Amino acid sequence: MAKNTYKSNTFKKGDKEKKSTKLNFQWNFLKDRRLHLAFGFFLLTSSIFLFTAFVSYLFTGKADMSVLQSVSETGVKASGSEMDNWLGLLGAQSAYYFIFKWFGLAAFLIPPFLFLAGYRITFNKAIFSIKSAFTFMVFFLFWFSLLLGFMVFESGKITAFSFLCGGIGYELAVLFNSLFGWGTYLVLILSLLIFIVFYFNVTTLLFFNSKSANEDQIADGDEKVSFSEEKKHVHQTETEKATDELKDEFEQEEESLDDASTWTVAEQKPKKTPPQEELTMEVENTLENKVVQEEPPQKEEKPEMEVEESDFDEKLGKKVENYDPTLDLSSYKYPTLDLLADHDSGKVKVTQEELEANKDKILETLTNFKIKIQSIKATIGPTVTLYEIVPEAGVKISKIKNLEDDIALSLAALGIRIIAPIPGKGTIGIEVPNKNREMVSMKSVLATDKFLKSDKELPIIMGKTISNDVFIADLAKMPHLLMAGATGQGKSVGLNVMLASLIYKKHPSQLKFVLVDPKKVELTLFNKLERHFLAMLPGTEEPIITDTKKVVNTLNSLCIEMDNRYDLLKDAGCRNLKEYNTKFVNRKLNPEKGHKFLPYIVLVIDELADLMMTAGKEVETPIARLAQLARAIGIHLIIATQRPSVNVITGIIKANFPARLSFRVTSKIDSRTILDTGGSEQLVGMGDMLLSQGSDLIRLQCPFIDTPEIDEVVEYIGNQRGYERAYQLPEFSGDDDDSKVGEVDLSERDALFDEAAKLIVLHQQGSTSLIQRKLKLGYNRAGRLIDQLEAAGIVGSFEGSKAREVLIPDEYSLEQLLNNIDNNH
Numbered sequence: 001m002a003k004n005t006y007k008s009n010t011f012k013k014g015d016k017e018k019k020s021t022k023l024n025f026q027w028n029f030l031k032d033r034r035l036h037l038a039f040g041f042f043l044l045t046s047s048i049f050l051f052t053a054f055v056s057y058l059f060t061g062k063a064d065m066s067v068l069q070s071v072s073e074t075g076v077k078a079s080g081s082e083m084d085n086w087l088g089l090l091g092a093q094s095a096y097y098f099i100f101k102w103f104g105l106a107a108f109l110i111p112p113f114l115f116l117a118g119y120r121i122t123f124n125k126a127i128f129s130i131k132s133a134f135t136f137m138v139f140f141l142f143w144f145s146l147l148l149g150f151m152v153f154e155s156g157k158i159t160a161f162s163f164l165c166g167g168i169g170y171e172l173a174v175l176f177n178s179l180f181g182w183g184t185y186l187v188l189i190l191s192l193l194i195f196i197v198f199y200f201n202v203t204t205l206l207f208f209n210s211k212s213a214n215e216d217q218i219a220d221g222d223e224k225v226s227f228s229e230e231k232k233h234v235h236q237t238e239t240e241k242a243t244d245e246l247k248d249e250f251e252q253e254e255e256s257l258d259d260a261s262t263w264t265v266a267e268q269k270p271k272k273t274p275p276q277e278e279l280t281m282e283v284e285n286t287l288e289n290k291v292v293q294e295e296p297p298q299k300e301e302k303p304e305m306e307v308e309e310s311d312f313d314e315k316l317g318k319k320v321e322n323y324d325p326t327l328d329l330s331s332y333k334y335p336t337l338d339l340l341a342d343h344d345s346g347k348v349k350v351t352q353e354e355l356e357a358n359k360d361k362i363l364e365t366l367t368n369f370k371i372k373i374q375s376i377k378a379t380i381g382p383t384v385t386l387y388e389i390v391p392e393a394g395v396k397i398s399k400i401k402n403l404e405d406d407i408a409l410s411l412a413a414l415g416i417r418i419i420a421p422i423p424g425k426g427t428i429g430i431e432v433p434n435k436n437r438e439m440v441s442m443k444s445v446l447a448t449d450k451f452l453k454s455d456k457e458l459p460i461i462m463g464k465t466i467s468n469d470v471f472i473a474d475l476a477k478m479p480h481l482l483m484a485g486a487t488g489q490g491k492s493v494g495l496n497v498m499l500a501s502l503i504y505k506k507h508p509s510q511l512k513f514v515l516v517d518p519k520k521v522e523l524t525l526f527n528k529l530e531r532h533f534l535a536m537l538p539g540t541e542e543p544i545i546t547d548t549k550k551v552v553n554t555l556n557s558l559c560i561e562m563d564n565r566y567d568l569l570k571d572a573g574c575r576n577l578k579e580y581n582t583k584f585v586n587r588k589l590n591p592e593k594g595h596k597f598l599p600y601i602v603l604v605i606d607e608l609a610d611l612m613m614t615a616g617k618e619v620e621t622p623i624a625r626l627a628q629l630a631r632a633i634g635i636h637l638i639i640a641t642q643r644p645s646v647n648v649i650t651g652i653i654k655a656n657f658p659a660r661l662s663f664r665v666t667s668k669i670d671s672r673t674i675l676d677t678g679g680s681e682q683l684v685g686m687g688d689m690l691l692s693q694g695s696d697l698i699r700l701q702c703p704f705i706d707t708p709e710i711d712e713v714v715e716y717i718g719n720q721r722g723y724e725r726a727y728q729l730p731e732f733s734g735d736d737d738d739s740k741v742g743e744v745d746l747s748e749r750d751a752l753f754d755e756a757a758k759l760i761v762l763h764q765q766g767s768t769s770l771i772q773r774k775l776k777l778g779y780n781r782a783g784r785l786i787d788q789l790e791a792a793g794i795v796g797s798f799e800g801s802k803a804r805e806v807l808i809p810d811e812y813s814l815e816q817l818l819n820n821i822d823n824n825h
Helices: 002-030 033-069 076-082 088-123 130-155 162-199 211-220 223-259 311-316 325-329 352-368 397-401 404-411 442-446 491-505 524-529 548-572 577-585 608-614 617-629 651-655 668-675 707-718 753-763 768-775 779-791 811-824
Strands: 280-282 373-380 384-391 417-419 428-433 459-464 470-474 481-484 511-516 600-605 635-641 659-662 688-692 697-701
Touching (some): 033 088, 033 397, 076 088, 088 162, 130 162, 352 373, 481 491, 481 668, 491 600, 511 524, 548 600, 548 608, 608 617, 608 635, 617 635, 659 668, 753 768, 768 779
Parallel strands (some): 280 373, 481 635, 511 600, 600 635
Antiparallel strands (some): 373 384, 659 688
16 A cells, blocks of 8 residues: 555656646746737737728728628638738728727727737837737727717717727617616716816816915914815816817717718608608709809919029029910910800709609619618709618628619619719619709800819819719829710710810910811811910821821820930929920020920820721820820820720720720620729710719719801900910921932931941831930931931831831841942942
8 A cells, every 4th residue: 555655646646746837838938028019019000000990991891881791601711802902801890890890980099009019028118018009998998889879979979980889889878778768968078077086186176275274284383285286276277178179079079979970861760751752852053153254364373383483583683574385376366255155054854743643752762672772862863863862781792783784674764874882982872864964065064163273284174973973083083084984965065065175274375275076077166276375297198097008107296205304304303394385484494405384285095996906006005105104295185996805905005094984885795894893874965974083983964065166266266366386296207108219319318327237137126116216316316317228228117107127137137238339339
C-alpha cells in the first residue's frame, strides 16, 4: 500500500508541475509585447475600417440594402461585386448591423473608442482615460439612439433619415413610449443630468454658489477650502459649457431630422388609416420662375478677372488695364429672347382623375402579388409622373422590379420604368408617361434665373427634370458628352438646344465651334455664324464639315491645336485654360512670345456611325486622343449617333466619355451600350431622355427649339459685324492618294530629305506623322517629304489608313541608294 501510495503521490506532484508550467506559459504569452502590438494595430485598423464603412453607408446604404438581404441566395462573390460601399461586402454588413440594426448614428462613437484603446495598447500612452471613454461611449450609444428613435416614433413618418436611430433605438422608443409617453423626454434629460453629475464629478452648481458659502469660508479662515471652492467653480463652468454643447448638438440633429421629412408616410400606430388610401402630390411649376427680362445682360457675359499688378508696374507708378478679348467685337449684341417662340401653355395637363386612376391600378397590381406598401406619392413632370412607394418591411425590391410588365399592362401605358431603389431615397419609383405631355420651350428655360445667373464656364441646357426643375450642365466639367438615340427621337433638336445655350451665354471671342455633319442637312443652319463662332481649316470653303476626308484632317488639326496649347500652358506655368486666360487678361504673359487669349473649342459630330463606317481608325484615334487629353486646354467634344453599337461606340471612345445621354433607342442592347444599363428603350420619345454622369441616371425632357427659331437667332448674329474670317485651326494635310508621284523632281529635294529617309528606315514605318513628330515639321512639308521618299523608292504607295511600306531594309542599303541619287542629280 505504501508503495502504491508513493507512486500515486509522485504522479500527482508531476501533474501539478506540468499544469503550473502550462499556466505560466499561457500567462507569459499574454504578456508578450508582440501580442500587444498586434492587438493594438488591429484595434486601430478596425476603428478606421468601421468609420469609413459608416460614412459610406450614409451614401450607399439604401442601394446596398437589397443586395445584403439576398447574400445567401446570390453568394458572397456575386454580392460583393454589386456592393456600392467603399469597403465592399464586409464594410456594408458591418455598417448595416451597427447603424441600421443596432445603434443608428450613435454607432459613430465606437470607432473613436477603438482608436483610443488601440493607441493606448500600441504606444503605451493614453490620450484619454480608457475607462472614462468606455463609460461615455456606452451611455451615449443608448441615450442618443433612444433620443433619435423617440423623435422618429413621435413624428410618425419614415423618412430617408429614419434609419439613423437604429433598430435598438426604435425598440427602446416604443418601450419608453408605453411607460412614460412624451415624458420620455424628461427621462432623457434627467438621465443626461445624472450622467453629467457623476461623469464630471459635479458637486456644486454655478448659480447656487451663493454668498453664504463664501461667508462660511471666511469665517472658518481656511484658505485651503477657499482654494478648493475656486477649483470647483472653474470645473463647474467647464462642465456647463460641455452640457450646452451637447444640447446644441442634439437640437441640431432634431432639426435635421424634421427638415429631412419631405414625403408623406402612414403613421405606424394601429389606429391610423392604412397608407394605401393616402396620396400626396407635389406639383411644381417652374413657369412661375420666369424672368421678365427679354434680353440677357450684355456686360455680365464678359469674364470677370481680378487685376494683379506686378511689382515692376507698381514701382513705375503705372496702371495697366486688363486685356479684354471682347473689344475686337465691342458692338456685338447677344441674341434676345423674343427671337424664340412660346410652345408650351404653362399649365399642368395631368388631371387628378388620371393620378387617382394610376394610383389605384398600381396598388391593385401590387396587392394581387401580395405586396403591401406603407405610402405612395406622386410627382408630376412634363413628360412622366413619378409615383414613389415605400414598401413594408420584408418586401424584396427585386420582387417589385420584376412586376414592370404587369404594371405596364394594368396601366395600358407605354414606357413604364421602375427605379428600385431611387438613389438617395428609401423609396421605389414608378415612372408613368402622362397622357397629355407638356412641351418645354427653349424660351421658357432660357428666361429662368438659373440660366441667366449661371456662373458655369460652358452652360448647356439639358432640359427639365421629373420635378420640373431646369437642369443645366457644365460642359467644361463633363468634360465630353456622348449622345445616342434612334431616328426621330429628338437627337438633332438636343444638339440645337445645346448650341443655342452656348450662343446665348458666350461672346464670340470666348467660344468657337467645329461642326461636323456627315448628313449635310442638320447643322447647315449655323453656316452664317462663320465669322463669329466657327473654326475651320485654312483654305476650306465650307465652314460646316461634311466630307469624310476633311473630317479626318480637321480632327488631326485639333490634335495639333491641343499640342500647341499645352506648349503655351507649359511656358506660362498654368495647369488649365482658365488659369492661362486669367494670366493673359491680367497682362502677365507676353504676346510677342506667342501667347494669346485662347477661346474654348467645342467639337460637335452629328453622326459618328457614318464616319466610323467610312474612315474607321482614322477617326477613332484622334477622337480618343482628344477625349483623353483635351479637357485641360478647353477643347470639348459632343458626339452623337443613331446607332449605338459596339463597332461605332468602341471601347476606346466609350472609356473617355463619362457623360452619356440617351434618347429612345430600339433595344435594351443599345441602351446598355450607351448607358451601361437598360432603360432608354422604354422612353417615350420626342425629347424624353436619360442622362448618366456616373452611377446615377437622371430622366429629363429636352426643350424644343424649332428650325425657324434657329434661323432667327443665326440671322440676328450673322447680320452683325464679325471677324474677318473664321477662327483658323493649324494647317494639316494628310497622305494624299491623288498626288502625282511621277511629277516629283528629286533634283529639288528637301534639305531634310536624307534625315527623313534615315528616320523612316530606322523605324521601318512610312508615315507622315512620324516625320512631323520627330523632325518637328508642319504637315505640308512632311507630306512633300513622303512624296519625295516614294519617288526615290524608299517607301511604297499610299494604302489608305495603313502606314506606307518601307522598301529599304537597312541603313547600308539606304546609303547606297542616296549615293546613286546624288550621282544622278
